[in-house]
Amino acid sequence: MKVYFELNGEQKYVEIKPGERLLDLLRRLGMKSVKEGCRTGECGSCTVLLDGRPVRSCLTFAAKAKGHRITTLEGLGSPEDLHPLQEAFLETGAIQCGFCTPGMILVAYHLLSHNPDPTPEEVREAISGNLCRCTGYAKIVDAVLLAAERKRKGDWR
Amino acid sequence: MKVVGKSVRKVDGIPLATGQPVFTLDVDLPGAAVGKVLRSPYAHAEIVRIDTKKAEELPGVLCILHHGNVPRTPYTTAGQGWPEPSPYDTFLFDKKVRFVGDRVAAVAAISEEIADEALRLIEVEYRELPAVLDPEEATAPGAPVIHDEEDARGIHDPQRNIAAAIDIRVGDIERGFSESDVVVETTCEFPYVQHVPLEPHCVVAYLDEEDRLVIRSATQVPFHVRRIVARALGLPLSRIRVVKPRIGGGFGTKQEIILEDVAAALALRVRRPVVMKYTRAEEFTSARTRHPMKVRVKLGAKKDGRIHAIEMDVLSNTGAYGTHSLTVLSNVGSKTLPLYNKAPHLWFHGKAVYTNLPVAGAYRGYGATQGYFALEVAIDELAEKLGMDPLELRLKNHIRAGESSPIFEKIGEGREGKAQVVKSCALAECIREGAKRIGWYEKRGKHLWDGPWVHGVGMAVAMQGSGITDIDMAAATVVMNEDGTFRLLVGATDLGTGSDTILAQIAAETLGVPVEAISVYSSDTDFTPFDTGAYASSTTYVSGGAVLRAAREVKRRILEVGAAILGDPPEDLDLAESYVVSKKTGKRVPLSEVGHRAMYVTDQKHIIATASFVAPESPPPFAAFFAEVAVDTETGIVRVVRFVGVADCGTPINPALAEGQLEGAIVQGIGHTLYEEMLISSRGGVRNPSLFDYRIPTAADVPEIEAVLIPTDEPTGPYGAKSIGEIGINGPAPAIANAIYDAVGVRLYRIPFTPERVLRALRTRS
Numbered sequence: 001m002k003v004y005f006e007l008n009g010e011q012k013y014v015e016i017k018p019g020e021r022l023l024d025l026l027r028r029l030g031m032k033s034v035k036e037g038c039r040t041g042e043c044g045s046c047t048v049l050l051d052g053r054p055v056r057s058c059l060t061f062a063a064k065a066k067g068h069r070i071t072t073l074e075g076l077g078s079p080e081d082l083h084p085l086q087e088a089f090l091e092t093g094a095i096q097c098g099f100c101t102p103g104m105i106l107v108a109y110h111l112l113s114h115n116p117d118p119t120p121e122e123v124r125e126a127i128s129g130n131l132c133r134c135t136g137y138a139k140i141v142d143a144v145l146l147a148a149e150r151k152r153k154g155d156w157r
Numbered sequence: 158m159k160v161v162g163k164s165v166r167k168v169d170g171i172p173l174a175t176g177q178p179v180f181t182l183d184v185d186l187p188g189a190a191v192g193k194v195l196r197s198p199y200a201h202a203e204i205v206r207i208d209t210k211k212a213e214e215l216p217g218v219l220c221i222l223h224h225g226n227v228p229r230t231p232y233t234t235a236g237q238g239w240p241e242p243s244p245y246d247t248f249l250f251d252k253k254v255r256f257v258g259d260r261v262a263a264v265a266a267i268s269e270e271i272a273d274e275a276l277r278l279i280e281v282e283y284r285e286l287p288a289v290l291d292p293e294e295a296t297a298p299g300a301p302v303i304h305d306e307e308d309a310r311g312i313h314d315p316q317r318n319i320a321a322a323i324d325i326r327v328g329d330i331e332r333g334f335s336e337s338d339v340v341v342e343t344t345c346e347f348p349y350v351q352h353v354p355l356e357p358h359c360v361v362a363y364l365d366e367e368d369r370l371v372i373r374s375a376t377q378v379p380f381h382v383r384r385i386v387a388r389a390l391g392l393p394l395s396r397i398r399v400v401k402p403r404i405g406g407g408f409g410t411k412q413e414i415i416l417e418d419v420a421a422a423l424a425l426r427v428r429r430p431v432v433m434k435y436t437r438a439e440e441f442t443s444a445r446t447r448h449p450m451k452v453r454v455k456l457g458a459k460k461d462g463r464i465h466a467i468e469m470d471v472l473s474n475t476g477a478y479g480t481h482s483l484t485v486l487s488n489v490g491s492k493t494l495p496l497y498n499k500a501p502h503l504w505f506h507g508k509a510v511y512t513n514l515p516v517a518g519a520y521r522g523y524g525a526t527q528g529y530f531a532l533e534v535a536i537d538e539l540a541e542k543l544g545m546d547p548l549e550l551r552l553k554n555h556i557r558a559g560e561s562s563p564i565f566e567k568i569g570e571g572r573e574g575k576a577q578v579v580k581s582c583a584l585a586e587c588i589r590e591g592a593k594r595i596g597w598y599e600k601r602g603k604h605l606w607d608g609p610w611v612h613g614v615g616m617a618v619a620m621q622g623s624g625i626t627d628i629d630m631a632a633a634t635v636v637m638n639e640d641g642t643f644r645l646l647v648g649a650t651d652l653g654t655g656s657d658t659i660l661a662q663i664a665a666e667t668l669g670v671p672v673e674a675i676s677v678y679s680s681d682t683d684f685t686p687f688d689t690g691a692y693a694s695s696t697t698y699v700s701g702g703a704v705l706r707a708a709r710e711v712k713r714r715i716l717e718v719g720a721a722i723l724g725d726p727p728e729d730l731d732l733a734e735s736y737v738v739s740k741k742t743g744k745r746v747p748l749s750e751v752g753h754r755a756m757y758v759t760d761q762k763h764i765i766a767t768a769s770f771v772a773p774e775s776p777p778p779f780a781a782f783f784a785e786v787a788v789d790t791e792t793g794i795v796r797v798v799r800f801v802g803v804a805d806c807g808t809p810i811n812p813a814l815a816e817g818q819l820e821g822a823i824v825q826g827i828g829h830t831l832y833e834e835m836l837i838s839s840r841g842g843v844r845n846p847s848l849f850d851y852r853i854p855t856a857a858d859v860p861e862i863e864a865v866l867i868p869t870d871e872p873t874g875p876y877g878a879k880s881i882g883e884i885g886i887n888g889p890a891p892a893i894a895n896a897i898y899d900a901v902g903v904r905l906y907r908i909p910f911t912p913e914r915v916l917r918a919l920r921t922r923s
């Protein structure tokens with residue numbers, strides 16, 4: 001089956017395999033930021049945004065992308081043009097191994113899109129479906145709060 | 158200092174922050190096959206017959222390996238130094254399986270689906286054998302012998318299932334206890350827990366254009382992978398190249414060669430790239446765990462609180478294979494007993510036994526974590542019996558700078574150790590700072606109520622090491638480019654810990670350039686110099702020591718060229734802000750001019766140097782941990798309200814990264830203290846092999862962690878640094894256990910402190 005969908009602002013028309021997961025499709029299309037930590041919906045490292053809302057791509061059929069807008073971390077910023085959230089993660093030391101980072105940043109992006117001034121508890125709650133084994137979360141929470149502050153000052157996109 | 162001591166951004170931060178394809182599985186190799194492993198459903202069985210015909214006939218199946226068609230060479234999966242302290246008791250495939258999840262066969266196929274289907278089509282007939290499912294029964298007369306193969310080597314006593322044993326005495330322990338005014342005895346139990354790196358084990362193996370085997374692996378130990386795969390497959394070492402890209406966490410589990418060997422064997426057979434990865438379930442059943450242990454501690458003290466005798470008795474369960482069995486066992490004592498170095502009478506003894514259960518291995522803390530749980534709970538009990546503040550008891554007895562412990566000399570890494578004097582120690586300051594931050598004196602013994610919740614505070618202290626004395630060796634190469642920038646080549650392995658960054662900082666500081674002037678290339682056995690790898694809290698100290706020496710040598714050579722340009726003697730020159738500067742006259746010349754001249758103009762040479770560093774000793778970092786908990790007396794739920802960890806890791810090269818290590822380790826420790834446990838079925842299988850059922854802390858579970866660093870200057874370390882990677886995980890279990898006791902007056906000796914266990918203890922008491 002061939003489907004149309006929007007990937008990081010670009011129109012795609014691609015063949016998908018029967019039963020294919022969105023995780024596999026996206027990685028096949030070169031979106032390697034989408035990580036597989038479990039494949040069973042337990043860890044959040046495969047998180048992407050579907051029409052702006054976080055979904056676990058390992059539990060989502062690729063066919064579901066049809067007609068929708070998918071955002072992966074590649075769509076948020078690039079090495080030459082970092083997104084303020086990426087900037088904040090770097091600045092606060094919120095990245096250790098970086099395996100959870102794509103999912104964390106996308107979930108944080110979603111949080112800040114509807115709650116520009118979250119409390120630390122709200123940040124913790126929002127990222128609680130995304131596991132990180134390296135950082136103990138402290139610096140990730142700091143990063144999201146820092147990005148929120150900058151967003152309120154207009155540094156955003 | 159210009160660069161050291163600054164929280165510069167990670168040198169690999171941008172690719173990670175933007176999701177670049179930098180991890181093992183982020184490459185797509187044309188024609189890659191998928192490898193999968195068939196695993197044993199039995200805890201202990203003999204493979205009577207294996208028939209792969211049907212599987213082989215399946216279109217798309219490329220190759221099936223099993224004990225009948227691979228060479229049989231005993232080896233160990235433990236990526237450690239050489240000669241290897243772990244027994245050679247593992248085979249690529251064997252005709253016997255020893256735990257549920259053990260390897261039976263491996264398939265390479267053109268797709269994952271076909272590989273899975275092929276696994277189902279392999280017919281195996283097993284003869285089930287009686288199994289050892291309880292470490293206490295492993296050594297009983299008549300217990301089934303798990304390693305009865307004749308070609309295994311280095312097992313302490315195979316007939317009695319003892320993989321390793323230790324017995325160390327200092328002074329006269331009987332006398333020590335009889336001379337003590339107060340004696341306490343405590344046994345603490347550590348269950349099966351796991352590392353859970355977010356990225357499961359994974360590898361890509363292929364033959365390059367020169368027919369050399371390239372192994373791209375998520376490993377902590379590329380050079381050990383090369384050596385062990387060469388042994389296991391009977392290949393010349395020179396034919397293997399191991400590359401570690403960015404990796405998604407290790408914590409010790411990736412110090413094991415548990416996938417590279419099979420992937421390499423398959424790639425050699427099918428002559429195309431083979432991609433292999435553990436599923437999350439396989440991570441639980443077939444990767445590695447912390448060694449479950451029962452640790453009994455007996456302490457004797459004089460009335461005034463001087464600890465006089467310590468006995469530590471350990472039963473360690475190594476599971477079906479003896480990987481790291483001796484060294485983890487040794488570390489239970491060697492990393493804990495020196496902390497209370499004033500006690501003249503010591504006895505440390507124990508054994509690591511085989512069982513038909515999941516295989517234990519290296520895990521952050523490496524035995525010290527299990528040891529500290531028992532020791533620090535016992536110290537709390539001793540303080541109570543003496544009528545002393547446990548904080549004061551620790552202050553009175555802990556080791557200080559300028560002091561030593563006989564244990565340093567008695568227990569090494571699978572052999573004797575080496576005497577050493579502690580040269581830097583701020584443990585007393587760590588204890589005082591932590592007490593202030595948690596509100597020790599205000600909260601201790603107050604049993605503050607808040608609805609059904611009662612609050613309490615508890616503490617623990619710990620030390621670790623910095624690398625393994627006389628064994629861990631690292632080398633580094635510093636190469637100057639003509640524009641005054643440098644390349645730093647290190648065998649060291651960054652697991653996300655930030656070691657590439659701190660090594661760049663050490664080089665930049667020495668060479669008087671900003672960190673941006675250093676490009677780091679690490680962990681490639683063909684292109685970087687040797688390094689034993691990332692374990693034993695070694696990288697900052699050992700690899701950092703090598704970088705410091707290589708950079709100093711390059712500096713010396715730069716100054717020679719600078720001297721020729723400036724006409725000043727090299728002794729008068731120094732490096733600063735990317736210039737060679739005369740300390741006397743202030744005359745200066747940019748490094749770019751030095752570089753161009755050296756490479757293109759006069760007396761040409763490449764300014765480059767390689768240096769090695771062997772850990773001459775293992776200076777311990779120290780830490781004090783304080784927990785405030787609230788215990789719900791109706792449900793038994795324990796909530797950590799605050800947790801403070803104060804550490805002396807020498808001079809932190811990068812404070813933010815060092816804090817991150819401490820915070821991460823503490824939360825991992827809170828995980829095993831409150832939530833984590835691999836549950837084992839009556840047939841030896843893991844009952845909860847998923848992250849839904851084996852719960853690690855989420856952001857909503859953990860409190861604010863206060864990670865504080867108290868700098869000291871370690872004279873043997875690069876710019877005064879020691880280590881920080883492991884120590885943090887030693888604190889939570891005892892500190893939280895002691896805090897629960899302070900809150901509700903019950904002692905818990907087995908983690909995790911689940912609501913059921915807490916409630917049961919509360920009920921038994923009342």
Ligand code: FES
Nearest residue numbers: 039041043044058
């Ligand atoms: S890979 Fe999708 S939740 Fe873990």
Ligand code: FES
Nearest residue numbers: 097100132133134
């Ligand atoms: S940084 Fe490693 S899992 Fe989060």
